[in-house]
Amino acid sequence: MLRAEALTKRYEEVEALTGLELEVRPGEVYCLLGPNGAGKSTTMNLFLGFAAPTAGRAWVCGLDVQHHLIESKRHLAYIPEQVHLYPHLSGAENLEYFAGLGGSAVSGPEIAALLERVGLPAAAHHRRSGEYSKGMRQKVGLAIAVAKRARALLLDEPTSGLDPRASFEFSRLVRSMCDEGVAVLMATHDLFRARDLASRIGIMSAGRLVWEGGSGDLAGEDLERVYLEHVRRAAEEAAA
Ligand SMILES: Nc1ncnc2c1ncn2[C@@H]1O[C@H](COP(=O)(O)OP(=O)(O)OP(=O)(O)O)[C@@H](O)[C@H]1O
Numbered sequence: 001m002l003r004a005e006a007l008t009k010r011y012e013e014v015e016a017l018t019g020l021e022l023e024v025r026p027g028e029v030y031c032l033l034g035p036n037g038a039g040k041s042t043t044m045n046l047f048l049g050f051a052a053p054t055a056g057r058a059w060v061c062g063l064d065v066q067h068h069l070i071e072s073k074r075h076l077a078y079i080p081e082q083v084h085l086y087p088h089l090s091g092a093e094n095l096e097y098f099a100g101l102g103g104s105a106v107s108g109p110e111i112a113a114l115l116e117r118v119g120l121p122a123a124a125h126h127r128r129s130g131e132y133s134k135g136m137r138q139k140v141g142l143a144i145a146v147a148k149r150a151r152a153l154l155l156d157e158p159t160s161g162l163d164p165r166a167s168f169e170f171s172r173l174v175r176s177m178c179d180e181g182v183a184v185l186m187a188t189h190d191l192f193r194a195r196d197l198a199s200r201i202g203i204m205s206a207g208r209l210v211w212e213g214g215s216g217d218l219a220g221e222d223l224e225r226v227y228l229e230h231v232r233r234a235a236e237e238a239a240a
Pocket residue numbers: 011014015016034035036037038039040041042043
């Protein structure tokens with residue numbers, strides 16, 4: 001569903017991403033971990049076509065993003081760290097507007113059902129979204145992704161700043177989308193959530209994928225220890 005093939009991005013003197021190889025299959029959650037500046041958001045931006053690769057390719061549903069920009073976007077939903085909604089519109093109105101914009105018109109009962117599915121309290125459906133918490137805005141973001149019937153979901157630090165219950169709820173919703181075959185790529189600093197949610201985890205450092213493993217590879221292992229060790233080792237190799 002999502003594939004990076006020797007994906008490389010250089011911004012003038014900075015190589016933000018070097019030869020990334022990665023694959024996310026339907027129903028999988030792939031969590032990308034790594035320190036600030038490791039290249040996680042760059043990876044997302046290349047899948048989204050927000051930036052063009054310097055070398056290599058990003059594939060979405062078998063489409064080379066660079067050559068099928070509009071078509072590949074139709075299969076993707078993206079939820080940034082801060083979901084931006086029109087603050088003067090309600091959650092229901094934002095959902096109707098953004099779903100329509102993405103080519104998936106939704107109407108009254110469908111809107112209510114979608115917002116209910118993502119756990120937005122009924123009393124909030126018609127309240128101005130400017131009054132929503134971060135978690136509530138994210139729920140509307142997920143409802144937009146569900147309405148769009150996106151086959152792949154890109155999440156950039158989705159749980160940062162959410163309280164533990166909202167973070168748990170968020171995981172539950174992402175998992176329910178995976179159960180329907182959606183492929184999820186999630187950049188995060190939240191090791192706890194990654195461990196809880198991921199089918200595969202990739203650790204990045206200075207633009208490179210320095211470790212990759214499935215949940216089975218971590219059996220009895222401490223993800224924090226694996227993370228710190230590989231990031232330290234990558235930094236030492238880079239300095240040598
Ligand atoms: N538009 C840009 N122009 C120049 N350099 C950039 C640009 N975007 C990213 N970079 C650089 O590319 C590198 C990777 O950045 P990126 O945002 O992908 O990291 P990240 O892993 O998402 O970090 P964080 O955890 O802080 O969000 C950094 O050195 C960053 O400064």
